Amino acid sequence: MSVLDIVATAMIAMGLFFFLGGAIGILRFPDFYSRLHPAGKLDTMGQFAAMIGMAIYLLNDLSLGSVLTALKILLIVVFVFITSPTATHAIVDAGVRAGLAPWTKESREGRR
Amino acid sequence: MRAFALITVLMVGGLLFYGLPDFPDWGDPASPASTHLSPFYIEQGAADTHAPNVVTAVLAYYRGYDTMFEAAVIFSAGLACFFLLRTFRQKSIETRLYRHLPTGVTLRIEEGGKTPEGSDEFEPIDSHWVPYDMIINLTCRLIVPFVQLFALYVIAHGHYSPGGGFQGGVLFGAAIILYAISTDLRTAFKRLQEKAVMLLSALGVLIYAGTGVVCLVLGGNFLDYSFLAGILGVDAVMARSHGILIIEIGVGLAVMAVMVMLYYNLSSAGRHDEGL
Amino acid sequence: MQSIFLYAGVFLACIMVLSLYRAVFGPTVLDRLIGVNAIGSKTTTLLILIGLIYERVDMFVDIALAYATLNFIAVLAASRYFQKKKGLYDEAEGR
Amino acid sequence: MANTKPDNTVDYQAFSPFKPFEPPTPPEKSPLPYVFTFCVCMITWLVLSGKFDFFHIALGIVSSAIVTATSGDMLLKARRIAGLPGAWLRFIAYVPWLLFEIFRANMHVMRLVFHPRMMDLIDPRMIRFQTRLDNEMARFIFANSITLTPGTITVYVSILGKYTVHAIDRASGQGLPGEMEDRVGAIVGE
Incomplete structure (x- = not known):
């Protein structure tokens, strides 16, 4: 394994770790507003890390085709970084306009 | 009447099941399709059409008839949606909102009031308003051109990468729908009118069938693109390649227009006054 | 290296099943939307991983880009639909 | 029990339904x-x-x-082109800082996700503040940066620049608008 391979593996592993956090987060968190935090952030970061890792792996054989493919992967990353916050924002906006009440500490303590 | 329909369905279904055992097994390597047809496509595809992607060669050249009628089916789906949903009668809304453009004053007109319809100075506002959202609006303005460019890339590179008319048409239609979502339906109409959409959807199918007819006129079979070589000024193999590109463009136009037509009609329940 | 990609892909698929729980059983429509969005973002990565396994990344990158685009548009349209058509308000009142 | 009441009620007045009014301007002919x-x-x-x-x-x-x-x-739009190259350079300089902040934010959320007493640690709340950024693009970058960084999600940006932000716990929302606003403001040269 070359150095690039090790770096790529580490990046992909980090991305998968973030993805795992996101998946567990949207299961554990109490309400819809707080579930958006892992869904919006951890998934974006996971995608970023994993895709950068894969782009680095592609640079193993340095030809025009592989560099262009790595650039396309970077294009996806940029696209995700623009659209992911917007999608999160659209979902939370729909929730607020529908009048879903945010979960708070008081609401839980009041229920006890 | 319903019992009659049920009996008909059951009978046709029974007939189909009766015919089922005569077919070769799914994925059977000894079936005629696997022994004769598939090797021919795989061996001859690239040499015949200069398209490395054999799926494109099969879809757009060897089985061009099927694809033409697929495009026709999509076109007729758009037509059906138009005929079922489109209504030209105005719904009676209790209250309407208009904005006076030179001053920015918003007028609220109760039921029965006189509406400033057809005036240039007044702009109607959705009664179930589309919430204005700066973030979504700006994001869509940033990415819509790139989604369109990507759609055109998918159409143009059907020979080399997975893609072609159907996928590219869906992406281009999605870009226009994204624009309509981010602003509102009337702003989208300013860029792509209903009449233009209808015209484009018909034009797409016409390009496809017209290519076949041109081949026929030039002395070949229907959709045999190698006879386009005289017009395009290239040899037969490249003529097939360019012929595939031409019909991909036709399919892309038809799919794009039908997607947009479905969105226009479904989101406004056929009235085309206010959408999502 | 191929086996690493294969295991990573299997792991991602397992994580997608976890997100599927929220998409199926989410108490409100918007929770389902979050689940669908999470699955979509994982699929984009998974597609490129599959491309690396088959050593045809140049093809799968296009599919991944198209998938990311359509996923974004779907989430945006669905959230707009529920804003406008008020499918959510009944659920919100019931809580 | 918190000593101050968290601001969790939603201010519906802040949600303007309409597009901001733009007086009709002659279309710009610039190519x-x-x-x-x-x-x-x-x-x-x-x-x-x-x-x-x-x-x-x-x-x-x-x-x-x-x-x-x-x-x-x-x-x-045509009138924005004049300051464009400089703005792009400053934006590219802003990205590494943003990436580092996003990484820190993710570590924070990861700690919350895997913490066994997660329910006691989180304390969701709505925060409202007024930005001094005037440019629409700057507000857009600022809003998306907020969504991507420490435990905060932009809920709404009103036409007048009033931000509503959902924060996952007390520590997350304290830094706002703070340093990030200054850095975003520096991009557009304010």
Whole structure:
């Protein structure tokens, strides 16, 4: 394994770790507003890390085709970084306009 | 009447099941399709059409008839949606909102009031308003051109990468729908009118069938693109390649227009006054 | 290296099943939307991983880009639909 | 029990339903936005296509022309072009800092996700503040940066620049608007 391979593996592993956090987060968190935090952030970061890792792996054989493919992967990353916050924002906006009440500490303590 | 329909369905279904055992097994390597047809496509595809992607060669050249009628089916789906949903009668809304453009004053007109319809100075506002959202609006303005460019890339590179008319048409239609979502339906109409959409959807199918007819006129079979070589000024193999590109463009136009037509009609329940 | 990609892909698929729980059983429509969005973002990565396994990344990158685009548009349209058509308000009142 | 009541009620008055009023201006005749769109499209096409023969570049020119004709006025308005190169350079300088902040934010959320007493640690609340950024693009970058960084999600940005932010716990929301606003403001030169 070359150095690039090790770096790529580490990046992909980090991305998968973030993805795992996101998946567990949207299961554990109490309400819809707080579930958006892992869904919006951890998934974006996971995608970023994993895709950068894969782009680095592609640079193993340095030809025009592989560099262009790595650039396309970077294009996806940029696209995700623009659209992911917007999608999160659209979902939370729909929730607020529908009048879903945010979960708070008081609401839980009041229920006890 | 319903019992009659049920009996008909059951009978046709029974007939189909009766015919089922005569077919070769799914994925059977000894079936005629696997022994004769598939090797021919795989061996001859690239040499015949200069398209490395054999799926494109099969879809757009060897089985061009099927694809033409697929495009026709999509076109007729758009037509059906138009005929079922489109209504030209105005719904009676209790209250309407208009904005006076030179001053920015918003007028609220109760039921029965006189509406400033057809005036240039007044702009109607959705009664179930589309919430204005700066973030979504700006994001869509940033990415819509790139989604369109990507759609055109998918159409143009059907020979080399997975893609072609159907996928590219869906992406281009999605870009226009994204624009309509981010602003509102009337702003989208300013860029792509209903009449233009209808015209484009018909034009797409016409390009496809017209290519076949041109081949026929030039002395070949229907959709045999190698006879386009005289017009395009290239040899037969490249003529097939360019012929595939031409019909991909036709399919892309038809799919794009039908997607947009479905969105226009479904989101406004056929009235085309206010959408999502 | 191929086996690493294969295991990573299997792991991602397992994580997608976890997100599927929220998409199926989410108490409100918007929770389902979050689940669908999470699955979509994982699929984009998974597609490129599959491309690396088959050593045809140049093809799968296009599919991944198209998938990311359509996923974004779907989430945006669905959230707009529920804003406008008020499918959510009944659920919100019931809580 | 918190000593102050968290601000969790939603201020519906802050949600303006309508587009901001723009008095009708004569359409700008400047060709610059179209030229810019065409060039950006062409570069993107070359990256996407990866084939540099005459036929595919001609297809790229036709495609870029179609995109420019249909949506050339979307990417940017003519009067913004003057300060563009500097703004882009400053934006690129801003990205590494943002990436580092995003990484820190993710570590924070990860700690919350895997913490066994997660329910006691989180304390969701709505925060409202007024930004001093005037430019729409700057507000957009600021809003998306907030969504991507420490435990905060932009819920709404009103026309007047009033931000509503959902924060996952007390520590997350304290830094707002703070340093990030200054850095975003520096991009557009305010």
